[in-house]
Amino acid sequence: MTGDGAAPRRPRLPLRLPAWTATLTWKAAVFITVMCCALAALLGILVHVAVTNQTVGQARDRALTRLDDATKQYEAGGRLDPGAGIDPPGLPGALRDLAVGGERGTMVGDRDDRPTVWAAGPADGGRAIAVQVDYAQGARTIDGLDRAILGSSVLAIGATLLVGSFAVTRVTRRLHQTARVARRISVGDLDARVNDPRTRDADRHQDEVATVSGALDTMASSLQGKLLSEQRFTADVAHELRTPLTGLHAAAELLPPGRPTELVQDRVAALRTLTEDLLEISRLDSRSERVDVDAVRLAPLAERVVRASGADVELRIVRDIVVDTDGRRLERVLGNLVGNALKHGAPPVSLTVDGPVITVRDHGPGFPDYLVEHGPQRFRTEGTTKGHGLGLTIALGQAQVVGARLEFANADGSAGAVAVLTLPYEDAAGAVGEDC
Numbered sequence: 001m002t003g004d005g006a007a008p009r010r011p012r013l014p015l016r017l018p019a020w021t022a023t024l025t026w027k028a029a030v031f032i033t034v035m036c037c038a039l040a041a042l043l044g045i046l047v048h049v050a051v052t053n054q055t056v057g058q059a060r061d062r063a064l065t066r067l068d069d070a071t072k073q074y075e076a077g078g079r080l081d082p083g084a085g086i087d088p089p090g091l092p093g094a095l096r097d098l099a100v101g102g103e104r105g106t107m108v109g110d111r112d113d114r115p116t117v118w119a120a121g122p123a124d125g126g127r128a129i130a131v132q133v134d135y136a137q138g139a140r141t142i143d144g145l146d147r148a149i150l151g152s153s154v155l156a157i158g159a160t161l162l163v164g165s166f167a168v169t170r171v172t173r174r175l176h177q178t179a180r181v182a183r184r185i186s187v188g189d190l191d192a193r194v195n196d197p198r199t200r201d202a203d204r205h206q207d208e209v210a211t212v213s214g215a216l217d218t219m220a221s222s223l224q225g226k227l228l229s230e231q232r233f234t235a236d237v238a239h240e241l242r243t244p245l246t247g248l249h250a251a252a253e254l255l256p257p258g259r260p261t262e263l264v265q266d267r268v269a270a271l272r273t274l275t276e277d278l279l280e281i282s283r284l285d286s287r288s289e290r291v292d293v294d295a296v297r298l299a300p301l302a303e304r305v306v307r308a309s310g311a312d313v314e315l316r317i318v319r320d321i322v323v324d325t326d327g328r329r330l331e332r333v334l335g336n337l338v339g340n341a342l343k344h345g346a347p348p349v350s351l352t353v354d355g356p357v358i359t360v361r362d363h364g365p366g367f368p369d370y371l372v373e374h375g376p377q378r379f380r381t382e383g384t385t386k387g388h389g390l391g392l393t394i395a396l397g398q399a400q401v402v403g404a405r406l407e408f409a410n411a412d413g414s415a416g417a418v419a420v421l422t423l424p425y426e427d428a429a430g431a432v433g434e435d436c
Contacts, residue, residue: 040153063119099128356425
């Protein structure tokens with residue numbers, strides 16, 4: 001809760017790591033580093049403990065040996081050697097208490113800032129006899145060993161990271177290549193293949209990446225074969241239908257006037273249109289279409305499309321421009337979009353030209369969800385809803401031929417379908433804006 005004039009608190013955003021941390025190379029590098037550090041730490045601790053125990057044990061043995069000699073000298077009434085004495089200064093209190101209690105023991109400590117190993121035992125009168133052994137050399141040995149372990153661990157981790165990164169990078173490079181080929185296949189390039197050399201020799205052992213690459217190539221070949229077979233079937237059926245339909249159309253024209261004749265002629269015309277659409281789709285699928293590029297002004301072309309529709313379509317020219325495109329194909333795209341809006345939508349239907357962006361809008365029930373999400377699909381119906389036929393499929397294919405982008409959406413906050421065609425356009429010179 002804030003008072004008057006207090007700045008509102010901004011919501012705390014969740015912490016997000018950079019995008020590059022999601023890569024397999026980064027994860028492998030972190031894993032290798034953590035495992036190498038853990039292994040180096042474990043081995044270093046084991047070596048450190050083993051060498052320290054050995055060094056300290058040898059020093060304790062020497063101290064206990066000197067303590068035995070000092071005890072014998074003390075009991076014989078002789079003079080103690082240097083480094084031995086009764087309750088000498090610097091003797092650790094815990095070790096003295098142990099010796100006074102009648103037990104012998106050793107302890108690593110310091111005397112005059114030098115590492116020292118003490119050994120103490122009981123003496124008469126509640127005192128302790130103790131000796132000291134210089135431990136500086138052993139301490140230097142352990143320090144040198146620790147530095148050697150640390151240095152060798154850093155070198156080992158660095159070398160392992162380099163080798164591991166190289167190996168992981170080779171794997172990720174092959175995975176990226178497989179992903180690129182999969183994306184090319186998804187957009188229609190069925191000739192794309194990974195062609196991993198490891199998959200060419202059937203007797204050669206294959207790793208997992210090669211297995212995935214081989215499976216992708218096999219899937220692409222199978223998919224390409226099936227699609228080519230379907231395309232040939234569609235083209236052959238359409239070609240075979242043209243001859244009998246031509247004869248049927250001629251025969252229908254010879255029928256006597258009347259309502260039955262009109263119905264027959266109408267159905268024959270619809271069947272001829274469907275056959276021509278199938279032929280056009282087969283040409284689009286085979287990518288055999290060639291673009292005839294010319295300078296096209298959009299406003300007159302849009303006017304021709306509206307007149308050809310034969311319906312009350314609102315034409316709005318926000319900004320008229322000249323684009324380099326195939327005017328015949330562009331007119332075909334817009335004609336199909338307007339025809340679909342008139343057939344499946346509801347009035348008012350509008351066609352808007354705003355520079356290189358052309359929008360066709362109706363006020364009907366809108367596009368089905370599957371069409372907005374995945375694009376038009378041939379003859380598909382959703383539930384009891386009538387399908388969209390081939391018009392939008394042809395429009396999308398012809399738009400791709402001329403290099404345009406065609407998007408389908410539903411109007412926000414109101415009923416209606418919206419088709420937006422964006423033409424490739426670079427030079428804005430000569431743009432004209434007018435209202436109709």
